[in-house]
Amino acid sequence: MIRLENISYTYPHTVQKALKNLSFSLPRGSCIMVTGPSGAGKTTLCLAAAGILHHEYGGKKEGVVFVDGLDVLNYPDLTALAQKIGIVFDDAEAQMIFTTVEEEILSAIEHRGLDVAATEERLNSIITTTYLTELRTRSPHNLSGGQKQRVALAATLALGNDILILDEPTSELDEHATTRIVSILSDLKKQGKTILLVEHKYSHFKDIVDALVVMENGTISAIGKPGDVLADVRLKKIVIADFSGIRTMPKQAHQDAQFPVSSDPIIQVRDLSYAYGDILALDSVNLIVQPGEFVALVGENGSGKTTLVKHFNRLLTPTLGNIIINGKNTRDCTITGLARHVGLVFQNPDHMFFADTVNEEVAFGLHNLGITDGNEIIDAALSEVGLAHTKDLYPRWLSRGERQRLAIACVIAMKPAIIVLDEPTTGLDGDEARLVLEILKILQQKGHTIIIITHNKEIATNCADRIVTMEKGKIISDSCGGA
Amino acid sequence: MAEILAYVHKEGFFHRLHPFTKITFILLFGLMSILSTNLLFLVLLVVAVLIIAYFASLSTEVMQQFKLITLMSIILIGLTIITMPSGDTLGYLIPSIIPIIGGHIPITMGAIDFGLVLTMRFMVLICVFQLFVISTQPRDIVHTMEHMKIPVDYTLMFLIALRFIPTLQIEGKRIHEAQLARGYNPGSGVLGKVRSVAPIVIPLVSNALARATVLGLTIDIRGYRTGIRTRIREFAFQRRDYATIFLLIAAGCGYTMLIVQQII
Numbered sequence: 001m002i003r004l005e006n007i008s009y010t011y012p013h014t015v016q017k018a019l020k021n022l023s024f025s026l027p028r029g030s031c032i033m034v035t036g037p038s039g040a041g042k043t044t045l046c047l048a049a050a051g052i053l054h055h056e057y058g059g060k061k062e063g064v065v066f067v068d069g070l071d072v073l074n075y076p077d078l079t080a081l082a083q084k085i086g087i088v089f090d091d092a093e094a095q096m097i098f099t100t101v102e103e104e105i106l107s108a109i110e111h112r113g114l115d116v117a118a119t120e121e122r123l124n125s126i127i128t129t130t131y132l133t134e135l136r137t138r139s140p141h142n143l144s145g146g147q148k149q150r151v152a153l154a155a156t157l158a159l160g161n162d163i164l165i166l167d168e169p170t171s172e173l174d175e176h177a178t179t180r181i182v183s184i185l186s187d188l189k190k191q192g193k194t195i196l197l198v199e200h201k202y203s204h205f206k207d208i209v210d211a212l213v214v215m216e217n218g219t220i221s222a223i224g225k226p227g228d229v230l231a232d233v234r235l236k237k238i239v240i241a242d243f244s245g246i247r248t249m250p251k252q253a254h255q256d257a258q259f260p261v262s263s264d265p266i267i268q269v270r271d272l273s274y275a276y277g278d279i280l281a282l283d284s285v286n287l288i289v290q291p292g293e294f295v296a297l298v299g300e301n302g303s304g305k306t307t308l309v310k311h312f313n314r315l316l317t318p319t320l321g322n323i324i325i326n327g328k329n330t331r332d333c334t335i336t337g338l339a340r341h342v343g344l345v346f347q348n349p350d351h352m353f354f355a356d357t358v359n360e361e362v363a364f365g366l367h368n369l370g371i372t373d374g375n376e377i378i379d380a381a382l383s384e385v386g387l388a389h390t391k392d393l394y395p396r397w398l399s400r401g402e403r404q405r406l407a408i409a410c411v412i413a414m415k416p417a418i419i420v421l422d423e424p425t426t427g428l429d430g431d432e433a434r435l436v437l438e439i440l441k442i443l444q445q446k447g448h449t450i451i452i453i454t455h456n457k458e459i460a461t462n463c464a465d466r467i468v469t470m471e472k473g474k475i476i477s478d479s480c481g482g483a
Numbered sequence: 484m485a486e487i488l489a490y491v492h493k494e495g496f497f498h499r500l501h502p503f504t505k506i507t508f509i510l511l512f513g514l515m516s517i518l519s520t521n522l523l524f525l526v527l528l529v530v531a532v533l534i535i536a537y538f539a540s541l542s543t544e545v546m547q548q549f550k551l552i553t554l555m556s557i558i559l560i561g562l563t564i565i566t567m568p569s570g571d572t573l574g575y576l577i578p579s580i581i582p583i584i585g586g587h588i589p590i591t592m593g594a595i596d597f598g599l600v601l602t603m604r605f606m607v608l609i610c611v612f613q614l615f616v617i618s619t620q621p622r623d624i625v626h627t628m629e630h631m632k633i634p635v636d637y638t639l640m641f642l643i644a645l646r647f648i649p650t651l652q653i654e655g656k657r658i659h660e661a662q663l664a665r666g667y668n669p670g671s672g673v674l675g676k677v678r679s680v681a682p683i684v685i686p687l688v689s690n691a692l693a694r695a696t697v698l699g700l701t702i703d704i705r706g707y708r709t710g711i712r713t714r715i716r717e718f719a720f721q722r723r724d725y726a727t728i729f730l731l732i733a734a735g736c737g738y739t740m741l742i743v744q745q746i747i
Contacts, residue, residue, distance in 0.1 A: 052700060082704040094697035097646055097705075099490040103622050110713045111706030119713045139489070141649055155705070315660050339666030351654075351661040354685035364682070368666035396689060410665060 001163050001194045002026040002049050002085075007063035009044060009053055018044040020218040021063070026163075031185070031195040031208050035239050036215035037429045039399030042198045043090060045215065046167045049196055051081040067163070086156040087165040090198075090427070092148035092172070096140035101132055101151050104140055108158040122158060129187075130154040131180055145172035145347070146301035153181065157188070164188065165196045170204070171426050172347075174300045174455040178204050200429055202226070202239050214238060241430035243462035247294075249441050264327065266291040266418060266449050267312060272321035274307055281307040283473040284321070291417070294441070294450045296464035298457070304473040305453045306347075309420045312451075313342040326417065340369060343411030347422040349403040353395040358387060358406060361395050365414045374413070381413035385439055401432035408439060412448075419443060420451045425459065437463050486649035491617045496723070497539030498618045502627035504724040504731075505615045511731050515738050516607035521747040522596060525603035532610045544617055545610050552606050559605070560598030569593030621645055623718055635710075639702055643695070651691060658686045 003025040010017050018041050026032055026049070034042050047053045048065055051072035065072045068084055075081045089095060098104045105126055109119050127133055130150055135143065140151050153169050166185075170178045178201060185195060186208045199205055202212070212229045214222040216238075222229045230236045267289040274282040282304045289295055297305045310316040311323050314330045323330040326341050346352065355361040362381055366374035382388045385405040390398060395406060404424060411419055421440070425433035437459065444450050454460055460467045469477040497505070516528055536545040564576060570593030579586035621642055628638040662682045669679035741747045 056700065056703075077708075078700070078703045079706055079708050082706060087700075087704065089697045089700070091694060091697050093650070094694040095701045097642070097698065097702065098621055100492075100620070103620060106715070107622065108705045110715055111709050111711055112713075113711045114713055116713060116715050119715050137492070141486070141489070141653060159705070310660070313664055315663060334668075335663045336666050336668040339664060342664075344661075344664040346657070346661050346664070348657075350690055351658045351686055352665065353689075354682050364667075365665040368668065414666065 001028045001068060002196070003066040004045075004048060005064045005066070007048050007065065008061070009048065010060040011044075012058040014059075017218055019048060022048075022218070022220055023063075024213065024220060024223060026194055026196055028162075028194055029189070029192050030210045031189050031197060031205075032211045032213060033197045033199055033202065033205055033209040034213040034215060035198070035200060035202065035429060036213075036221070037238065037399070037432055038401040038427060040215040041218040042215055043167055044218075046087065046089075046165050046196065046198060050085050050087045050165050051075060052078060052087075055081070082159065082161070084161055085163045085165060086159040086161040088149075088152050088156045088167060088169050090167040090171065092145065092152040093141075095152040095155065096148060099139050100137050101135045101140055101143075101154075102127070102137065104151055105132075105155050105158045108155040109160075112160065122160065126154050126158045129184060130157065144301045146174060146177055149173055150177065150181075153184075157184075162192070163194045163196075167198045168200070168427060169197075170199065170201060172301070172423070172455075175457060176300055178455075182208065200241075200427070200433075212239065237434075238429050238431050241425075241433045241456075241458065243434060243437060243458050246434070246437050246441050246463045247465070249438065249445075264291075265289060265324075266326060267451075268322075268324035269308070269311070270322045270324070272308070272311060272318050272323060274304075274311070274316060274319045276307075281473055285473070285475055287468065287475060287478075289418075289449060289451065291449055292444065292447055294444045294463065294465045295452070296460035296467045297451060297453045297470065298455070298460050298467060299470035301455075303470040305470050306422055307473075308470070309344065309422065309451065309453065312418065312420060313338040313344055315344075336368070339365075339414065339416070341416050342418045342420060343414055343416035345407045345411050345419070345421040345424060347426060349407035350396070352407060352410065353403070356394060357392050358382065358395055358398070359391040361406065362410050362413045365410050369414060377413050377415075381409040384412060384442070385409045386435070400427045401429070401435075404428065404432075404436060405439065408436070412443060416448075418449045418451065420453075422453045423455070424452055425454070425456065433459070487652050488613060488616050488645065489649040490620050491541065491544055493540050493618070495538070495540040495618070497535065497541065497614060499723065500618075500727060501718045501720050501724045502615075502619050502623045503631070503720070504727050505619060506627065506631075507728055507731055509611045509615050511735050512611045513608055515735075516604045518742070519604075519747060520600055522600055522603065524741075524747045525600060525607065528607050529603055529610070532607055532614070536610065536614060539614065539618065541614060541617060545613060548609055548613060552602070552609060555605060556598070556602035559601045560595060563594040563598035563601065564588065564590050567594050567597055570596070616645065626712075626717055629712075635708060639707060643698060643702075646698070647691065647695075650694070651687060654690060655683060655687055658683050658690075661686075 005023050007019050007022045008017055009019040034045060036042055051065060051067060054061060054065060054072050055078045067081060096104060098107060106123055109122050127136060130153060132150060132154055135147060140148060149169055149172055170181050182204050189195060189208055206226060209226055211224060212226045213220055214229060214235050222235050230239060265288045269285055269287040272282055272285040285308060299305050311318060312325060314333060314335050353361055355364060359378055362378045363374060366377060382391055385408050387402060387405055387409060398406060424436050440450050467479050468475055516525060519525055536542045565588060568589050568591045570591045572589040572591050574590045575586050576588035576590055577585055625638055625642055667682060669675040
């Protein structure tokens with residue numbers, strides 16, 4: 001259905017090729033999964049395969065892309081190609097145009113030349129198969145990241161095309177929602193649809209994947225049946241994240257306890273309730289975290305995990321109840337004051353970067369704490385996350401994995417006792433995710449208290465000392481990691 | 484979080500009107516406010532818009548704009564006082580008791596009057612546009628503009644601009660939170676706002692530009708340029724629309740009469 005022949009591509013105003021002489025074909029009815037480190041060219045490959053690079057992007061292009069036997073340049077425009085290909089981009093929010101979920105999906109159906117009855121039927125069928133019935137009248141902008149991804153997928157499926165290109169469609173989904181997507185794709189494959197899937201969750205998709213493509217530095221390092229590709233130990237580490245042994249990692253030689261471990265809890269959450277307008281997001285939550293613990297906060301999308309951690313540095317103030325950080329009630333503290341004790345790394349690192357260099361980006365937090373001569377601290381923080389070589393680069397030029405590590409460096413330079421990370425491994429391949437978790441483990445060994453929000457059970461069981469599970473605004477279980 | 488200029492799902496009479504009727508309403512009220520320089524007439528227009536908002540069950544949303552409008556009116560009146568002195572002098576912006584520089588920049592009746600006219604004009608324009616946008620689903624706006632034979636590029640531009648307002652607001656809040664979590668304290672007031680520009684606006688613009696590319700591609704892929712569309716769930720022109728348009732035409736004629744007879 002899609003064939004790429006010797007495709008090379010260089011983005012405008014850059015010199016390095018994003019794709020290097022790449023060839024592969026996607027046979028009709030097959031499902032091919034593409035994986036690899038961030039910055040390897042996976043998204044660019046999706047754009048090339050959909051004909052978008054040739055029709056909508058500048059830059060230097062070489063090679064030919066065939067869709068359904070025809071060179072993409074022979075299609076008059078993207079709209080013509082969209083009669084054959086449906087694509088879900090990795091940024092779900094950017095694909096939300098309208099004000100209700102139903103309107104969003106309808107907008108993909110109403111230009112297909114169907115009659116009113118067929119349009120209504122397809123709309124209802126897509127809403128049911130993508131489990132969006134309850135969200136039908138909700139505004140897409142107010143949904144969680146995972147829910148937005150489901151709406152984006154539903155709108156693409158609604159086009160009814162035979163070829164689907166999905167760029168990380170489950171990156172923000174929890175286990176349950178990912179399983180649902182796998183089941184939807186499995187049904188589509190049975191219906192004869194052709195699927196090109198960029199993903200990091202091989203273990204979830206292994207039953208429907210016919211071939212595996214591993215990309216590195218703009219080229220295909222390996223392509224073939226999953227079993228053959230995974231026989232290579234190095235490639236296997238990229239495809240399947242291996243978190244084993246992180247919890248029992250040997251202590252680092254340079255470890256020096258920055259925070260003397262005291263017996264008093266570092267975080268106390270007492271009967272915390274929080275409401276967004278009429279919606280109760282947290283309902284009488286109680287939690288005690290001891291200094292130096294590594295806690296994984298797990299739970300489905302919308303269970304209240306992010307709302308809970310935003311209370312730790314008073315980005316949110318409890319509707320009812322109290323939070324005690326280091327013995328002080330957050331109601332008596334300012335956000336700026338709490339930033340010295342609690343570092344929060346948000347899910348999307350791009351929300352924080354604004355400086356011209358990596359060095360200046362890290363220095364920003366230090367300036368806020370009144371430290372003007374922090375070069376040594378900055379160097380140490382960047383070395384800690386393996387980014388010392390990037391200090392003069394523009395932060396947004398770094399790969400997703402590097403940007404995630406830079407976000408961590410920005411926080412650890414401020415030396416907060418508590419470091420909270422919201423989904424720190426989203427969009428990272430196996431190797432990159434492991435690297436981030438190893439950094440966190442070293443920080444724990446230095447005395448930091450680490451709290452991570454994650455959907456990944458493997459991470460929770462292999463890295464955390466404690467797993468706290470949330471559901472509908474409540475903590476429903478609190479157990480030891482690895483149990 | 485209440486989103487600025489995002490559609491509000493309600494069952495008021497204004498929601499039930501056809502988008503074309505609402506566009507006629509905006510055009511008439513907009514034209515009347517722009518052409519009129521009579522302060523009393525403009526005040527009556529504002530009152531009329533607020534009454535409509537009340538009966539449309541959208542008064543809370545409209546009143547939310549008044550903080551912005553008050554700030555804007557202070558700036559406008561300040562500007563007219565400085566740049567357009569005319570009529571009786573009521574006093575001086577720099578009181579005459581201050582030595583050397585005192586007794587300068589006269590506060591004149593003409594300037595205050597014109598400043599108030601400008602404020603009322605903007606108030607009408609902002610409120611009617613807000614009433615239209617928050618009571619009409621973007622899909623219906625697109626369909627109506629299509630019926631009005633407005634080129635698809637302009638329709639899509641309008642759609643994207645509308646869609647980005649709540650996105651920028653939500654994104655701005657997230658970025659603000661991310662910077663606060665890094666200990667950033669730009670301070671309050673105007674100086675604080677100026678200081679917070681780089682850490683908030685740079686990520687906001689960078690992310691929005693990246694997002695605009697994907698949004699544009701999504702619109703193309705969904706087939707908005709095909710010219711084919713199933714006529715489904717469209718607003719039908721109903722009796723209430725005819726009645727409203729009749730009233731609007733009558734109001735327009737009445738306004739023209741008042742202008743011709745130089746009453747306003």
